Every structure is written in structure tokens, then in C-alpha cells.
Amino acid sequence: MRVVDIGPDPSLAYRPNLETNATKEKKDYRNFETGSLIERVFSTYKLMHTNQTVAFVKQKHAEWSGCSHTRMGMMDAVMSLDQLVDESDPDVDFPNSFHAFQTAEGIRQAHPDKDWFHLVGLIHDVGKMLALWEEPQWAVVGDTFPVGCKFQKSIVFRDNTFTENPDDKNPKYNTEYGIYKPNCELSNVFMSWGHDGETPAAHAALHRRALTLCFLSAEYLYRVLKFNSCSIPEEGLYMIRFHSFYPWHSHGDYMHLCSDRDLHMLPWVQEFNKFDLYTKTTDLPDVNELKPYYQTLIDKYCPGKLKW
Numbered sequence: 001m002r003v004v005d006i007g008p009d010p011s012l013a014y015r016p017n018l019e020t021n022a023t024k025e026k027k028d029y030r031n032f033e034t035g036s037l038i039e040r041v042f043s044t045y046k047l048m049h050t051n052q053t054v055a056f057v058k059q060k061h062a063e064w065s066g067c068s069h070t071r072m073g074m075m076d077a078v079m080s081l082d083q084l085v086d087e088s089d090p091d092v093d094f095p096n097s098f099h100a101f102q103t104a105e106g107i108r109q110a111h112p113d114k115d116w117f118h119l120v121g122l123i124h125d126v127g128k129m130l131a132l133w134e135e136p137q138w139a140v141v142g143d144t145f146p147v148g149c150k151f152q153k154s155i156v157f158r159d160n161t162f163t164e165n166p167d168d169k170n171p172k173y174n175t176e177y178g179i180y181k182p183n184c185e186l187s188n189v190f191m192s193w194g195h196d197g198e199t200p201a202a203h204a205a206l207h208r209r210a211l212t213l214c215f216l217s218a219e220y221l222y223r224v225l226k227f228n229s230c231s232i233p234e235e236g237l238y239m240i241r242f243h244s245f246y247p248w249h250s251h252g253d254y255m256h257l258c259s260d261r262d263l264h265m266l267p268w269v270q271e272f273n274k275f276d277l278y279t280k281t282t283d284l285p286d287v288n289e290l291k292p293y294y295q296t297l298i299d300k301y302c303p304g305k306l307k308w
Contacts, residue, residue, distance in 0.1 A: 029091055029277050032156055037090050042157060044088045047138035049161035054147050054173060060139070064220060067227040069133070071305040074298045075291065077126045084128055088142035091280045096125055098284045104294065106279040107272075119297040120236040121275060124243055127217030127224070140217050144244045146189050146254060149178025154251035176256065185259035186242070218244050230302035238265040239272040249273060 032041065081096035092099060104121035111117050131140040145155050151162055151174075167173040180189060222241040225232060232240075242265075247253040249269045258266075 026278060029280070031090055035090055037093060040087050041090045042161075044138050045142060045157045046161045047136070048088075048142055049151075049155075049157065050164045051138065052145075052147060053165060053167045056139075057147055064130075065223060067224055067307040070308050072308055073305055074123060074126070074302050075295055077129055077306075077308070078122060078294075079287075080129045080132060081125065083132055086125075086128065086141045087137045089280075091277075092282075094282070094284065096128055097287065099280060100125060101285045101287055101290050101294075102279040102281065103275050105285060105290065106275040110275070115297055116232055116236050116301060117272075119294065119301055120232065120239050120272065122294050122297070123221065123302075124240050124272075124276065125217060125221075127219070127221035130217060130220060142244070143246045144218060144242075145247055146178075146180075146257070148173050148189075149180055149257075150174050150176050152247050152251075152253040154247040154253045156246070180257055182256060183259055184257055186248075186254075186257060186262045187259075189257055218242070224306060224308055225302065228302065228306045230306075232301050235265065235268045239269055242269050243272055243276055245269075 032038070078100055079097055081100060084096045085093060086096055100122050103124065104118050107114075107121040108118045128140055131137045143156050145151060147167060151158060151165075151168060153159075162168045173179065218241055222237060225237065225240070242249060245254075248255075248258075249266060250273065255263075
């Protein structure tokens with residue numbers, strides 16, 4: 001087998017420090033109360049929480065779930081984030097492509113033997129490129145939360161951004177379970193409109209009528225990976241799909257919808273979260289030095305031109 005020389009070990013090019021940060025301490029991340037970006041962040045969440053309804057989710061399903069819009073390699077998708085600054089993020093004001101490599105390198109430093117985990121760090125926000133096509137950022141970025149049941153208190157800006165969301169006042173949707181069943185499994189909340197067919201037959205009725213987590217980039221990327229039969233392990237797919245579901249993995253809400261499988265996967269999502277969050281720093285990596293290594297992982301787990 002021919003060995004491809006990718007040059008010096010790119011892991012030596014950028015080593016994010018998760019324990020100490022020259023510009024920010026851990027307690028200062030995800031500050032949704034003060035800061036130079038807070039007006040932009042609040043405005044994005046206000047639009048999101050006003051417009052993310054059951055009807056909106058159904059519309060997004062119809063528009064995007066078929067993965068018939070374009071064909072693109074994964075590295076091109078990652079690099080397209082050069083053009084995107086996430087308007088919901090209170091921590092950074094630089095293109096999302098840098099954050100992708102920061103997250104990946106933090107994971108590689110801590111978990112050198114899990115190459116699929118490195119790749120998940122790189123691609124976890126790729127679905128945000130929807131905002132570069134035709135979707136507004138409030139429909140793509142930010143923390144995720146289920147629709148079709150009560151909006152929990154731990155959702156960012158919960159108290160003052162849902163006042164104009166009609167589902168918040170609809171008795172069909174604003175109870176603890178809403179349209180769902182106890183311990184129905186998050187896959188039934190997220191996957192009910194999907195094309196991958198993983199919902200058990202016993203949940204068929206729920207599958208037909210249940211509606212998903214607000215349609216944001218993590219769900220879209222998950223759909224793309226499943227549609228293209230990418231070989232990332234289930235743990236990695238859970239990380240991608242749920243990494244922005246802060247009310248669940250960081251605040252313990254929505255546990256009444258969780259199955260044993262969800263609870264088994266929760267520590268993996270929490271492990272991912274610390275790299276997603278605490279590698280955000282103005283110390284930016286040299287992307288050109290890192291790309292060859294990550295291209296080998298793309299070729300291994302999600303090769304070729306993917307359907308989006």
C-alpha cells in the first residue's frame with residue numbers, strides 16, 4: 001500500500017490549551033448577558049424564537065431533507081465557512097472555519113487515538129453553510145430545542161423572546177410532553193421527518209405526526225451524513241446532531257423524552273462540548289498546515305462528492 005506523505009505532523013502546528021486561555025476564562029464563555037456582541041446575539045435569538053414553530057419545521061423538512069440541492073466535497077464545505085460569522089455566538093467574531101479547526105485540534109490533542117472524533121470536531125458546524133445559500137441565520141445557527149412541546153426555562157433568552165411564538169400559547173404544544181410520549185427517545189423527536197428509516201415500527205404513529213428539533217444546522221448535517229452513508233460512528237453522529245442542544249446536555253432538561261440509548265450517548269456529547277466551547281480563542285490556527293491531515297480523515301469516513 002502506498003503511503004502518502006502529508007509533510008510535517010500538522011498536530012505540532014497548533015495546540016489549543018483547554019486549561020488556561022490568555023484572553024478568556026472558562027466562566028466567561030457563553031455570556032448571554034453582557035459583552036460587545038450581545039445586541040447582535042439577542043436579535044438573532046429573538047427572530048429564531050419567534051419563528052421556529054411546528055409549521056416552520058414542516059416547511060424546512062419539505063425544502064431540505066432530500067439532499068438534492070448540490071454536490072460538494074466535505075473539505076470544500078468546511079472551507080465555505082470562511083464566509084460565515086455566526087451571529088448567535090457571544091464568544092467569537094471570526095469566520096466559523098477557524099472554529100472548525102480549533103475544535104478538531106483540541107480533540108486530537110486529548111484523544112489522539114480516535115480519528116473519527118477529530119473529524120467530527122472539524123465538520124460539526126458545516127450545516128451552517130445553509131446561511132450562505134438562502135436561509136437566514138436565525139434558521140441555521142444557535143442553540144437547538146424541541147418544538148411541539150413546552151419550551152423549557154434553560155433555553156437561552158427563554159423569558160423574553162418567545163412572546164410572539166404562537167406555539168408557546170397553543171395547548172397542543174405547550175405542555176411538558178406536547179405531541180410526544182414519555183421516554184420516546186430523542187431520535188423520534190429529531191428524526192420524525194427524516195429519510196433514514198431508523199424509527200422503530202412501534203413508534204410509527206409518533207413518527208408520522210411528531211415534529212423535530214428546531215431545524216438548525218446540526219440536524220441538517222446529520223441528515224446529509226446519513227443520506228450519503230458516511231461511516232462516522234454513532235457516537236460521532238450523536239455529537240453532531242445534539243452538540244447545540246444545551247438545554248439537554250448542559251442543563252438536564254428534556255430528560256423525560258430520553259431513552260436509555262440517549263442517556264448512554266449523553267457523556268459523549270458532553271465530552272465533545274468542552275472542545276466545541278473552550279477552544280474558541282483569537283489564537284487562530286494555520287489552516288493550510290492542518291488541511292492535509294483532515295483530508296485523509298474525510299477520505300476515510302465521508303469520501304468524494306456528497307449530496308447536500
